[in-house]
Amino acid sequence: MTRAPSDHATTVPTTATTTSVAPDGLDHLAHLVAAQHAFLASIAEVDPTTRVPWCGRWRVRDVVVHLGRIHHWAAGQASKRQETPLGRGPFVLDTFYATQAAELRETLVRLGDTEGWTLVGNGPASWWRRRQLHETTVHLWDLRTAGGLPLDDDAAVWSDTVDEVVTVMQPRQQAMGRMQPLPAPVRLVATDADQTWLLGGTGTPSVTVEGTAQDLALLVWGRRSPDEVAVRGDAAALDDALARRLTP
Numbered sequence: 198m199t200r201a202p203s204d205h206a207t208t209v210p211t212t213a214t215t216t217s218v219a220p221d222g223l224d225h226l227a228h229l230v231a232a233q234h235a236f237l238a239s240i241a242e243v244d245p246t247t248r249v250p251w252c253g254r255w256r257v258r259d260v261v262v263h264l265g266r267i268h269h270w271a272a273g274q275a276s277k278r279q280e281t282p283l284g285r286g287p288f289v290l291d292t293f294y295a296t297q298a299a300e301l302r303e304t305l306v307r308l309g310d311t312e313g314w315t316l317v318g319n320g321p322a323s324w325w326r327r328r329q330l331h332e333t334t335v336h337l338w339d340l341r342t343a344g345g346l347p348l349d350d351d352a353a354v355w356s357d358t359v360d361e362v363v364t365v366m367q368p369r370q371q372a373m374g375r376m377q378p379l380p381a382p383v384r385l386v387a388t389d390a391d392q393t394w395l396l397g398g399t400g401t402p403s404v405t406v407e408g409t410a411q412d413l414a415l416l417v418w419g420r421r422s423p424d425e426v427a428v429r430g431d432a433a434a435l436d437d438a439l440a441r442r443l444t445p
Contacts, residue, residue, distance in 0.1 A: 223357055225326035226305060232333040233298040236264065236340060240291045243344030251420050257343055261290045264336045265297035271329050272297075272304040275313040275322035301329060317369060331358045335418050338411075355410035356390040362417045363394040366444045376441040383438050385413050397438065404430035417443055 245258035252260065266283060273280035283297075308322035315324040334354060341348045363385070370376045379397030386393050387410040395402060396417065406413065408426035415421040416439070423435055 223353055225330045225357075226302075226323075228351075228354055229305075229326055229330040229333060230302060232330060232337055233302065236333055236337045237291060237295055237298065239337065239340050239344070239346065240294060242346060243340060245290060247343050249339055249343045252339060257340060258290060260336055260339050260343075261294055262286060262288060264333065265294045267332055268297040268301040268329065271325050271332075272301045274315065275304055275308055275325045277313050301325075305329075317365065327357070327361060330354070331361050331414075334358060335414070335420070338415065338420065350409065350411050352387070352390045352410045355414045356387055356392050358414035359385060359387065359392075359394060359410060359417065362414070362444060363396050367396060367417075370442050370444065375445075376443065379434075379438055379441070381434065383435060385417075387413055396443070402430070403434035404428060404432065406435060419444070 240261055243257050245256065245261070247257045249255045249257060249260055255263075265288075269283060270280045286293075305322060305326055310321040310323050312319055313322035313324070316328065335358070338348055367376075371378055381403035382395040382397040382400055384393065384402035384405040385396055386405060386407040388407055390410045392410070406416070406423075406426050406428055408416070408421075412421055412426050416423070416426060419439075423432065423439070428435055
């Protein structure tokens with residue numbers, strides 16, 4: 198079963214870094230707002246009972262409610278408060294999502310770099326701009342792909358999705374004991390973004406994976422299979438890495 202890409206677990210006690218604007222100038226908040234608007238607009242385009250097979254038993258309505266709940270939860274984390282219960286539903290999906298998306302946007306704008314809780318300890322509330330951008334981007338792909346709808350491929354955003362897994366998510370999973378260290382790193386090469394990463398640490402990689410930034414991001418988030426990218430080297434090592442809990 199493909200895991201839902203967010204988690205409500207206790208944070209790891211380390212120091213977070215500001216990620217409101219990436220080193221390459223990516224404006225996480227602006228891209229988050231655009232992704233939220235695209236997600237909201239897409240809700241009406243897809244039957245809510247449509248299966249999302251790469252997310253286990255989920256249907257489109259589950260993706261919508263999940264992302265709305267995660268926005269609400271993240272707003273609470275940024276504000277250093279526990280989220281208030283939203284109820285079990287059923288919900289009017291577009292209204293429910295629009296309300297939680299607006300809460301998150303308004304919270305992140307209001308707080309700026311004020312200290313909040315993050316997944317890696319206390320840090321600037323702006324940390325959540327990046328995390329929620331990629332949460333929304335992946336689930337926007339889920340929603341539109343389940344409905345057979347196209348999605349714009351922004352290589353800069355998808356590259357940052359990969360980078361977040363490599364530099365934040367996978368190290369956190371390992372630090373929390375949710376996965377054992379990889380025997381050797383996996384080299385990821387984005388063919389449309391001129392970027393390369395070593396997933397799982399430093400050293401000599403056992404396998405190299407090439408694909409678009411979107412393909413690589415979807416691979417490490419459990420939405421693509423190795424058959425959909427170019428693999429050179431020890432394919433079994435890639436299979437082993439992907440079988441581990443690289444992400445929450």
